[in-house]
Amino acid sequence: MAYEVNGQTVEHDEEGYITNLGDWTPELAEVIAKAEDIEMDDERWEVVNFLREYYDEYQIAPAVRVLIKSVKKTMGPEKGNNKYMYELFPYGPAKQACKIAGLPKPTGCV
Amino acid sequence: MSDVKKFLYVNRRAPYGTIYALESLEVVLIGAAFEQDVSLAFLDDGVFQLTKGQNTDGIGVKNFSPTFRALGDYDVQKLFVERESLEERGLSEDDLIEVVYEDEDDDWEEKPAIRVISRAEMADAMADADVVLSF
Numbered sequence: 001m002a003y004e005v006n007g008q009t010v011e012h013d014e015e016g017y018i019t020n021l022g023d024w025t026p027e028l029a030e031v032i033a034k035a036e037d038i039e040m041d042d043e044r045w046e047v048v049n050f051l052r053e054y055y056d057e058y059q060i061a062p063a064v065r066v067l068i069k070s071v072k073k074t075m076g077p078e079k080g081n082n083k084y085m086y087e088l089f090p091y092g093p094a095k096q097a098c099k100i101a102g103l104p105k106p107t108g109c110v
Numbered sequence: 111m112s113d114v115k116k117f118l119y120v121n122r123r124a125p126y127g128t129i130y131a132l133e134s135l136e137v138v139l140i141g142a143a144f145e146q147d148v149s150l151a152f153l154d155d156g157v158f159q160l161t162k163g164q165n166t167d168g169i170g171v172k173n174f175s176p177t178f179r180a181l182g183d184y185d186v187q188k189l190f191v192e193r194e195s196l197e198e199r200g201l202s203e204d205d206l207i208e209v210v211y212e213d214e215d216d217d218w219e220e221k222p223a224i225r226v227i228s229r230a231e232m233a234d235a236m237a238d239a240d241v242v243l244s245f
Contacts (some may be wrong), residue, residue: 011241065143
């Protein structure tokens, strides 16, 4: 299974998470988002970029509770809450946004 | 759901060479995501898991040392390190990474999560836990 981006194929697993984290590009994020029926806008990019920075620093994709708490701390309570995050990513902010960000499935997600 | 159990994860092995240390950390993160009371103990060669300046380039495995610093975000507030184990290996608290958590009851002040304790205190910590898991 693979995504197609700029004539290149990028492998992913049965749930859509890419196999090699190094394959990620912003263009690929748009492709994954489309497959998830999500239109990327500034607000969604903000979360995706936040997750990539979090992974870079801690080497893990955070669980949803931790993600929302961290967003609250850095971007404020109007963004760091369940309602806002689930509006952006209806199938789970951690699961779906991590997929778009090219990260592994969050630790603790079943 | 209301019963929160005290889990103590005991880490006795060096970080690399076996999968135990990484697996332990994964289980800890999962347990903490389910809002259990989670603390960690490091003794014997397990104290090496928290040493500073780890670089795994030469052995081709993931360096998961930075992940310990995320434990505060998961509300893990207690990382017990046995003083005797450090001393037997020529280490001191200064050789360990910094892990902090934010204290909800103290205006979210950042506090150190690593606590160096004696072997006797470690025994008390184990006796105090409902569930002890050894890695």
